[in-house]
Each structure stands twice: as structure tokens, then as C-alpha cells.
Amino acid sequence: MVTPSTNRLRALFPILGWAPAYTRAEATSDLIAAVIVTIMLVPQSLAYAMLAGLPPQAGLYASILPLLAYAVLGTSRTLAIGPVAVISLMTAAAVSQVAAVGTPEYLTAAITLAFLSGLILIAMSVLRLGFLANFLSHPVISGFITASGLLIAASQLRHVLGITAEGDTLPRILLELAQGLNGTNAYTLVIGTSAIAFLFWVRKNLKPLLVRAGLSQRPADLIAKAGPLAAIGLSILGVVAFGLDGKGVRIVGDIPAGLPPFALPSFNPSLWLQLLPAALLISLVGFVESISVAQTLAAKRRQRIIANQELVALGGSNIASALSGGFPVTGGFARSVVNFDAGAETPLAGAYSAFGILGATLFLTPLFKFLPQAVLAATIIVAVLSLVDVTAIKRAFTYSKSDFAAMAATIALVLGVGVEAGIVTGVALSLLLFLWRTSTPHVAVVGQVPGTEHFRNVDRHKVLTEPGILSMRIDESLYFANARFLEDTIYDMVAGQPELRHVVLMCPAVNAIDASALESLEAISDRLHAAGVQFHLSEVKGPVMDRLKRSDFFDHFKGKVFLSQFEAIQFLKENAPAAVETPG
């Protein structure tokens, strides 16, 4: 029986909705998808852990429990959770502020960051604050991801060259690379550059080649996705065969095999306070990335994503990551698309991947000991360069200067100052520019199109105007930020026209009038009245009118409200002498 409480339980645990009807066919599809995703996820887990400044096993741990948590809590059938490049970069930026790389404190801080970020996501769900993510505009997110991609790629070059460097802004990274060129390890360089070349070749040419060789799309795709794993295998063989680790090639080293540990975050309040801004940004960026992917994929199959439940699912995944020695995770774009294309039907595909990664953690870690860091860096570089979206920059530039400004500021600050400064500035700037735009709305003096009841901008059309009557239209909701603008505009127009008797404000585009604007309308009415001019409104929308009627506005308002501008002009022309009053 479906009672309200079962419904509530099902809303909180979507797995209860689909699991009872799970079929063998779905299980087969999910398993196939899981194999492909696992093959992709193993190298990524190791690489993103390195990017976050953490030991490689942390990446594996972050790809086990979080996937199980999402399978139980998530509303997307195909989203693949785990460590992703941008969030790993943000983790490194935040955690390196409070602890030194390689120390136990660094690991604890990363775990705490994941835990905090999980709590924030769940709190956002409970407080219905998911809408906050909307304030990350597309150009800001896109600029942020592009700049992060560049920054990550540049930062990984040090591993390809085999030099030590610590810079975390583009100018410093480039400077350090230039200074460190002498210290390049030749073996590392060869391994790193061949890995990059190989991975680019696989990405671009392998699949078409296999298809031409007679393979069908699906297995060709699967083999191409295994490129990074092949690079890893080959490079390990190379290192072992030629003893390259003794020749200065840095390797991953011992990775403890075994189940993910049970870990606890730090509950030190001062650490929480230090990590809070970063945790908030990671939550927001992670949520935006994750839900965008989820929506894209769900829409293709007409499935529903419930944003508020996604916050819970992502929050749960991050807490699961923290409790098992991982770091912040989110839904990854590339791997979710792979999961979808490979035919995943339910979140169990993710759970199966988790078991795949668990298998790797239990049995494959000894193999990764001799994996050169340069190869991990190469997989990162090849992956993140696809994040760089020059077209989006061009589009923003062509379409909207203010969107472009927010995007450019984000990119410049991410590269030059840091990820947090970049995204915060981008968000602040886009909000400010939006407020600025709505605070100086488009206002047109309008006249009647001859022979019609339509009124159009006098500057754009040949229209008739009535002496003594000023018709104007404002194309924006009226609220505090443009209330004074409206007053100023009207007073300015009236100041120059002593013969004026009526001002009619057309409001077809006014979707709301707040208390400030209401007072401004009253002030305009009163002041114009005192100067012998009557102030009227026309074409006020139903809901706006309802609200005005609820207030005492019409007790004071000295003008009229006309259903249409045409009606207003007709009335004022006919009643001109009566309507003209001397100042009070």
C-alpha cells in the first residue's frame, strides 16, 4: 500500500521506487556500462588524487562508497559520480592553504572538506537553497571551467618534465617551468610526451581506425576508452623493464591494498571555519556541474531529475567519500556520457562500477607501484584540455558584453589569482551587472501608429503624439534599484516641457512593482500634481493590479489607470480641459 510515509521514504530514497521492478535485462545493460566506466575511472581516480595533492588510494576510495550512496539517493539513472578535475583542483587550492602536501593534516583537511561540502549540500536541500546554484551563470561557469582546465594542464606539465614546482597561478607556474627546464629528467620527458601523444591519438584516431578495420561502433568505442588504461599498463612495463625508477622517473609508489578505511573528518571548529568558503564553492560548482549533466541525459529519455533530491544525493556521496578516506566528488561529465552511451539503465550501474573499483583497490594496487607520475599527468592534461571552450568565449563576446565581462573576469582571476577569487568575482560581477541592467531599464517615449490602436517608440517608428500628453513605456519590472531611475527620468522629461498636462506610463512589461517602486509612483504622482501635471498608468498586468489594489495606493493616486494606452489617449483628449488642474 502506498501511504504518505512510503511516498516520503521513496522521495528520500529513489532506489525504493525503481529497485523492486529491476529486471534481468536492465541488470545486463548496467553491468556492461559498469565495466566500461570502471576502465575509465581507475586511471582518473589515481590522476585526480594526484591533482588534489593526495595519495593515489584516496582517489580509489572516493570512487567506491560515493557511487553506492548515489545509487541509493540519486534521481538520475545515469549520472556517474567520482573525483573530477575541477573539484580536485579546488580541493588542492583550499587544502594547501591549511596544511602541507603529503602530511596527515593535509589528508584530514581534504576529508573534512568533503564532509563539510556534503553537509552544505544537504543543508541546501533542507533549506530549499538549491536556487543559490542558479547564481553561477553559464558564462561564469564556462569561464571557470576553461580557466581551470588551462591551469590544471599547466600545473601538470611539471610532472611531464619531471621537475619540482609549487606555483598555483598561471604566471607562477610558467615562471617555475621556465626556471626548472634545466632540471628536466629526460626519461620522464620521453614517457610523459609519448603518453600525451598516444592519448591524443587514441582519442582522435583509434575509434575510426577500429571501425574501418571492421569493428562495430560499440566495441570500437570501448577499446578507445581503454586508452588511458593501456598507457598506464605500457608505462608500468617500461619502468619495470628498464628500471627507470632508479633513473629519476618519479613513480606512484606503494599503494596500500585493502578496503577503504573508515575515516573521520576533523571537528576542529577553526579548521571548519577556514574550509567553509571553499566547501561552499565546491558544493555549488559540483552541484551545477552534476545537475547539468544529469538533466542533459535525463531529458534524452524523458526522465525526471529532482533538483532538491540531487542535493541530498550529492551531499550523501560527499559524506560517504569523507567517511571512507576520500575527497570531494561530484557527477562527472565525460564518464556520465560514457555510462549513458554504454546503455546504463539504473543507478545500479554506478554501484557495479564501485565494486569494480573496489576490486582494483583490493587486487591491482601492487601493479600501480611503478606507474610513472608523468603518465597520470598526461591523462589529466589530455582530459582537461577538452574543458577549454574557446567557442563559448567567442559566443559570449558576440552576444552580450556584460556576460563576456563576467566571464573574462572569472578567467583572468582564476589564472592570475586563484580558483576561489575567480569564481567569487565572476558571480559578484554577473549579479552586479544584472542589477545594473535592471536598474537602468529601457524607457521609450511612444506614439500611436497611425490608423491602429498600437503604440510604438517615437525614435523607431513614424507615430502620432498628442500635444500636452507624454506617453512612455518602461520595459522592466519596477523595484528598488530602478525606482529612482524612473523618478529621475520622468522629472527630467517633464522639466523641459512647460505645456505638459498629462504623463501616461505604459506598463505591459512590468511584471512586478515592489514597495520602493510603489512609493516612487506615489511620489511621481504627487510631485507632478503639485506642478500641474496628471500622472496616469496604462496596461497594468492583472497580478500587479491585484497587488496595487491590496495596498492603499489608490487612496492617494491622483491619476487614472487605463486598460490600454489607446483608451488613455482617447479619454485624455476628450476630457482635456476638465483634467487640467492648477497646482494644489
Added chain:
Amino acid sequence: MVTPSTNRLRALFPILGWAPAYTRAEATSDLIAAVIVTIMLVPQSLAYAMLAGLPPQAGLYASILPLLAYAVLGTSRTLAIGPVAVISLMTAAAVSQVAAVGTPEYLTAAITLAFLSGLILIAMSVLRLGFLANFLSHPVISGFITASGLLIAASQLRHVLGITAEGDTLPRILLELAQGLNGTNAYTLVIGTSAIAFLFWVRKNLKPLLVRAGLSQRPADLIAKAGPLAAIGLSILGVVAFGLDGKGVRIVGDIPAGLPPFALPSFNPSLWLQLLPAALLISLVGFVESISVAQTLAAKRRQRIIANQELVALGGSNIASALSGGFPVTGGFARSVVNFDAGAETPLAGAYSAFGILGATLFLTPLFKFLPQAVLAATIIVAVLSLVDVTAIKRAFTYSKSDFAAMAATIALVLGVGVEAGIVTGVALSLLLFLWRTSTPHVAVVGQVPGTEHFRNVDRHKVLTEPGILSMRIDESLYFANARFLEDTIYDMVAGQPELRHVVLMCPAVNAIDASALESLEAISDRLHAAGVQFHLSEVKGPVMDRLKRSDFFDHFKGKVFLSQFEAIQFLKENAPAAVETPG
């Protein structure tokens, strides 16, 4: 000859515009107004200096040079500049954070605050940032002024009781008053309460009484305005006659006679940094108060106020105040109205008042020595209680819950935490609520009103809908904060209707589409297309359409754009079979 450079000079120094045509009649009017304003300003200057925690002469100084500066720079003919209650309270709150009352550092900090605030105002003018003041919504400003009035009145009760207290939040002030009641000085209490009673009586009853006694309006008004001066005079006589200063009645004490000193602000960078937030808030609040008054009065005579030049004028006045030992000033409401009503014609009325205050500074200060602080407190209490506007609170409550929320938060925080916390929270909350409202706009499913070409909300009207076609209208500009909302809403609607073939979005209230919303529209179009549904737009505004055409939107957009919703439905009905495609 009027050259461009003379024009620029006149814009910067409006005095050059009106002074050459100054007439004897205007001079007479200005002089009369100046006498009345001076009578009002002398007690206010002393009182607001006390409120700001400064020696009384600082109030006089702040009422001399700033008035001259405004006469040269201001665009309002009748604005009366000087110390005002709310800004004095903000000064006390800010300066007491960095120095102890009564120390030379306190005075220097107040001077520095005025200087900084002047620089900020001028910078706002140069950078055209005056629009920032628009973000102080009416309810926030009104709540701020009401709460400040209550806080000031409560804080002055200590002087009426003759007890020492230092609290600067309402709970602390009330607690200290309760604890200090035992220490009440009886003489002080008698003087203070009779002054309050007298001032309230004068304010309410004196003018009607005089008019009934046969005086005409103007002189009756003038005499009533002199009430505070009379209270001061009578109380000084009382103190001297009965030697009350020896009986625990605190008096103003020695005030140095003479010209305002030449003072310099501190140029200590850390002090500047500490005072910066307060200076910014004082600038914004002062500017909003001042320009509202200026606009109100100017509109009555159809004169123009140039907002950007007002920033310069107010900035110049504050710098003038700083350089002559004063503290932050702005245009006062009550005294400007008095100036206007008394017939002031040009800013020279203000300059004449400055000379009046200068006279008082040079010759009357010995008289003020025996002035009881309780009487100054009484004039403040009576003045600020008129700032408390309960009607505005009720109106906000009735009209708009979000405006009321911002107002209530402002009031609560000003009273409970402090003036700065209050106004910052109020502004942040009103911006957030505005963004929240526009991020969840009104969306209606619409249908055709039978027999017309109009489309209305299906929930509010009896309308016709077409099977397989979803018509919806969104009542807001589309931008980053509601882009996802739009996507979610449309996907949700589509998810439940497998028979759906077309979605038409009516856009008559969409005043702008930013880059984020553009991408959302593309995503909606693509995803619906993939699900076998065509997405169309109708009634897109001219400027919005222009911008869409400038982008590559129509290269990808799979639907159509119809001039009207009626046309859309007609077309889709006729072409239904052709328009239905299978997922791509």
C-alpha cells in the same frame, strides 16, 4: 560666450549658472529663510555633536563651511546641509570602534570619517556609481531610519535621567537605564522632562495657538520653530539662577569661541581601512536622504536635480566639514523643508545660514556653557521620534512580504546589533529576495479565450487548449538566475505528457535574454527535439529578437518564432502531421 568649457565649468559649479542673475528680491527671500534655518540649526548642531560623541563646537563647525561648499556645488536650490541625527549616530557607532569618546583620537577619527566619506562621494560621481545608492530600497531605508530614531531616543534618555551609560544597542541601553535608575539626578530629570514636554507642546500646539491669537501663518511658524532655542535659553537661565551645575546637572561646559580651526584628517592607512566600511555606508545613506529631500522640493517648483553633481556637492561639503574640524554632514529633511517653506530661492540662503552659525560660534558660545545636556537630549528625542514611521512598517507588511522581511531584519539588527549590521543585512536581504523572486518567475499555461486571439492563464480563465500543443507564458526576463528554473519547469511539464508534440513559449514580458538563458533555450530546444517535441517561441520583443539574431541561436534552434501566440497555434494545428518528427 558659452563655450563647451564654460558649460563644463557651470556643470561642476552650478553657482556660475544662477549667481550672475541673482536679484534683490531673491536676496531678501534667501535672507529671511536663512534667519529661520539658523535659529533651528544652532540647537541641532550642538545636539548632534553630542549624539556623535563630539564636543559641541564640532557641530557648529560642521554647519559653516559645508553650507558654503554646497552653495557653490549643489544643484538643489533649497537643500539645507549640516549634521543630521542618523548620520551622527552612524558616526558615533563607527568612531567609537577605533577611539575612546573624549580623546583627541576620537575627534581625529570623526574628521577622517567625514573626509573619507567626502572622497567616496566624489569618487562615486567620477566613476558614475551613484546608482549604487539605488540598492538601498525604500523599506530598508525607512526601517533603518525608524530603528535609528528609536535607538537615538533611547540613548538620549541617559542624559535626561542624568546617569552614565555606554550601551549602543537597544537591549543594553534599556538594561543600563534600568540598572542606573537609582543614580538619577532629580534636577536633571526635572529639567529634561520639562524640556521634552515643552518641546512637544510647542511642536503640536504653539502654532495653532498663535494663529488663533491673531498672528498670520508665517510668523506663527517662525516662533514655533524657535521652540528649541527658547528651551535652551530658559534652561541656561535656570541653571545660572539656581546654580544647578553645582547640584549634579551636567552642562555643556566651555566652548571655545572663534573661527572654525583648520583641521587635517589622519592619513594613517590602517585607520582609513578601519573606517572605510562605515564611510561607505554613511556616504550611501547620506546621499539617499539628501537626494530624496532635494528631489521632493525641486519637483514642487519643476526644478532639476542632477544626481551625479549632488554626489560632488555632498562630497565637497563633507571634505569642507573635515577640513574645518567637523564631522559627516548631509542634507537634512526637516531643515530643508523649513528653508523651502520660508521662501529660500537659491543656495545662497544656505550660505547666509552659514554666516549666522559663524556669528553664533564667534559671539554666543559663552552663553552655551551653562546649557544642560538634558535639554540637548530633549531636543534630540523630540526631533528623532518624528523619524519613527509605524505606517511605513504596516504598509510594507500589507503590500509585500519580502519588502517587509528586509525592513524587519533591518530594524531588528539596528536595534539589537548595530547600525552597520542592520543596513548591510537589509540591503543584502532585499537583493537576495529580489534575485529569488526573479529566479522563480510566474509561469502560466495559457489557452485561447474563445472567439478572440487572446491567450490567458488556464487556471484563471475558461480557455481552449489544443491537444498535443502546450502553450505557456513566462512573466520575467530570462537570465542566469532563472534559466535553470525555466528548463526544470518545461521538462517537468513535458515529462508527464507523452502525447505532447509542441511547446510554445510566449515571451511578451521577456525584456531581456542573457547568455545563460540563451543556452538554456538551446538546451530545451535540443532536448525536447531529442524527445520528439518541437519547442517554439512567440511574441518575442523587438530588441530581444535583434539580439538573438546577432547570435548564432537560429543556426541551431529547431523550432519557429511566431509573431503571436494565435499565429503559432493556427500554424501548428494546420501543419501538425508534418511538424511531428521522431527523436533524432
